[in-house]
Amino acid sequence: MTTTTVRDDTARALAGGEAPRRWGAWYIAEHRIRAMKGYAGDALFQSFGNPLIYLFALGVGLASLVPQGVGDVSYLQFVAPALMATAAMTVTANETSYPIMMGFKWNPIFYGMNASPITGGQIVSGMMIHIALRAFVTVAIYFGIIVLFGAVPSALGWLSIGTATLTGMAIGVLISTYTSTIEEDRGQMAMLQRFGIMPLFLFSGTFFPLEQLPVWLQPIGWISPLWHGTEIGRVLTYGAAEPLWLTVTHVGYLATLFIVGLWATRKHFVRRLNK
Amino acid sequence: MSQPVISARQLTKTYGDFTAVAGIDFEVAPGESFGLLGPNGAGKSTTMRMVGAVSTRTSGELNILGLDPNDHGPDIRSQLGVVPQQDNLDQELRVRDNLLVYGRYFGLPRRLVAERADALLEFAQLTDRKKAKVDDLSGGMKRRLTIARALINEPRILLLDEPTTGLDPQARHILWDRLFRLKEQGTTLVLTTHYMDEAEQLCDRLVVVDKGSIMAEGSPASLIREYSSREVLEVRFGSDKNAEAAERMAGVGDRLEVLPDRILVYSENGEAALERITSLGLEPITSLVRRSSLEDVFLRLTGRSLIE
Numbered sequence: 001m002t003t004t005t006v007r008d009d010t011a012r013a014l015a016g017g018e019a020p021r022r023w024g025a026w027y028i029a030e031h032r033i034r035a036m037k038g039y040a041g042d043a044l045f046q047s048f049g050n051p052l053i054y055l056f057a058l059g060v061g062l063a064s065l066v067p068q069g070v071g072d073v074s075y076l077q078f079v080a081p082a083l084m085a086t087a088a089m090t091v092t093a094n095e096t097s098y099p100i101m102m103g104f105k106w107n108p109i110f111y112g113m114n115a116s117p118i119t120g121g122q123i124v125s126g127m128m129i130h131i132a133l134r135a136f137v138t139v140a141i142y143f144g145i146i147v148l149f150g151a152v153p154s155a156l157g158w159l160s161i162g163t164a165t166l167t168g169m170a171i172g173v174l175i176s177t178y179t180s181t182i183e184e185d186r187g188q189m190a191m192l193q194r195f196g197i198m199p200l201f202l203f204s205g206t207f208f209p210l211e212q213l214p215v216w217l218q219p220i221g222w223i224s225p226l227w228h229g230t231e232i233g234r235v236l237t238y239g240a241a242e243p244l245w246l247t248v249t250h251v252g253y254l255a256t257l258f259i260v261g262l263w264a265t266r267k268h269f270v271r272r273l274n275k
Numbered sequence: 276m277s278q279p280v281i282s283a284r285q286l287t288k289t290y291g292d293f294t295a296v297a298g299i300d301f302e303v304a305p306g307e308s309f310g311l312l313g314p315n316g317a318g319k320s321t322t323m324r325m326v327g328a329v330s331t332r333t334s335g336e337l338n339i340l341g342l343d344p345n346d347h348g349p350d351i352r353s354q355l356g357v358v359p360q361q362d363n364l365d366q367e368l369r370v371r372d373n374l375l376v377y378g379r380y381f382g383l384p385r386r387l388v389a390e391r392a393d394a395l396l397e398f399a400q401l402t403d404r405k406k407a408k409v410d411d412l413s414g415g416m417k418r419r420l421t422i423a424r425a426l427i428n429e430p431r432i433l434l435l436d437e438p439t440t441g442l443d444p445q446a447r448h449i450l451w452d453r454l455f456r457l458k459e460q461g462t463t464l465v466l467t468t469h470y471m472d473e474a475e476q477l478c479d480r481l482v483v484v485d486k487g488s489i490m491a492e493g494s495p496a497s498l499i500r501e502y503s504s505r506e507v508l509e510v511r512f513g514s515d516k517n518a519e520a521a522e523r524m525a526g527v528g529d530r531l532e533v534l535p536d537r538i539l540v541y542s543e544n545g546e547a548a549l550e551r552i553t554s555l556g557l558e559p560i561t562s563l564v565r566r567s568s569l570e571d572v573f574l575r576l577t578g579r580s581l582i583e
């Protein structure tokens with residue numbers, strides 16, 4: 001047994017807190033990536049399987065009913081960037097719904113993390129780093145497949161991997177803002193899927209231009225992060241015509257949602273973990 | 276006492292109108308094994324969460340390893356090991372992986388974490404289960420894994436909140452043995468429990484807590500000496516006859532405690548007290564003479580039983 005004074009302990013504590021203060025979020029991301037070992041196969045299969053199914057069904061099947069395409073591009077080219085952004089949303093919505101609730105309730109790992117030098121805010125950031133990585137990989141695979149389908153004529157198309165990921169994250173942090181407050185499971189997740197994710201998917205100019213909707217339904221698209229993400233994707237993958245200010249607005253809107261959602265989620269985590 | 280590693284002065288925590296911890300004072304010396312004994316809802320876990328630098332105090336002073344947790348939460352937590360009341364291992368990870376990811380939270384290099392993980396699995400007698408899923412472990416094994424996880428950073432202070440609640444007697448004894456070894460190695464232990472035998476086994480010194488306040492403080496033996504007699508005679512006459520019998524037993528022993536199912540006679544000599552009772556013409560259905568315990572101390576201090 002070594003004898004140490006409290007002064008030694010204080011010095012040891014101040015030194016011990018340094019690395020976690022700086023890198024805590026990355027340690028959490030590392031944990032979540034390690035936990036993927038259990039479902040990496042499924043995740044990868046989804047990343048390849050989903051785009052193939054959607055592209056065949058919509059880009060090839062439904063497209064045959066729209067031989068004139070949309071505007072100047074084929075239906076496949078029109079729908080591909082929307083599907084990419086939707087894929088990102090699917091990943092982030094999955095990762096920010098049950099896993100967040102579980103981390104507080106059924107597999108309460110957040111309390112364990114919070115008992116270490118990691119803070120509530122870092123837990124959120126770490127979770128989001130992992131989710132962003134997952135969304136990024138999924139979207140990148142999607143993009144590769146879309147390229148193979150010949151749906152990306154623009155040289156700037158690859159930038160849409162980033163914007164689709166941002167779209168997914170903007171939606172993800174909004175969901176986590178809500179799910180981090182849920183104490184009891186009363187079917188909120190199913191409601192979120194039915195009345196949140198599904199309408200977003202259907203009314204965000206995914207399958208047809210937003211202008212096709214009656215004027216009174218169009219605001220759903222304007223507030224929908226998915227619509228903004230899809231529109232940037234169209235600008236980048238096939239050069240859809242739109243004023244620059246609008247493209248900037250799309251990016252600004254998504255970035256704002258992401259920052260506000262991240263801030264709110266962090267606040268909820270800290271409040272809940274440090275009661 | 277050498278300079279304390281934990282020092283609390285008028286430590287208070289309120290949630291709205293409810294006072295969970297009502298201005299308690301205590302100190303814990305380095306290497307000491309310190310216990311908070313009290314029933315459920317006494318404020319033990321809230322105190323532990325404040326000492327664990329996760330719950331912010333409402334008022335009072337708290338100093339851990341020379342630092343204020345309000346300003347130095349992560350620094351303090353880097354030197355703590357925490358075994359919570361409810362296991363929070365990651366069920367999505369396997370046994371050894373739980374230790375590996377947790378070690379990283381402290382900024383420890385991967386190789387060092389791996390070495391410590393293997394040593395701790397040995398200590399927790401879980402080496403042969405290192406690739407098992409957490410869900411497949413028994414309750415006792417999960418507790419041992421949680422303790423192993425809490426030791427991955429070689430903490431100066433180990434906080435244990437109800438470490439053996441819900442475990443069978445054998446699992447409890449294995450756990451006590453592991454904790455006793457840590458104590459021998461000089462780790463400061465702070466534990467809460469509502470099991471008097473656990474407190475007697477593990478604590479050098481303890482405070483009896485009830486309704487957020489400290490009722491008494493001392494070593495298990497000194498508390499028993501101060502608040503109870505050497506022996507206790509437990510007699511049963513049947514639940515409808517206990518009260519009547521107790522009236523007739525007035526004056527037997529130092530003190531009587533009438534419980535719904537039995538009467539406790541506090542006395543320096545339990546056998547002699549039993550002889551007195553029979554000489555009064557009373558015939559208990561059962562009788563038992565035992566040593567006084569912390570349960571008796573608690574009963575004396577609060578008028579209630581620890582486990583209700």
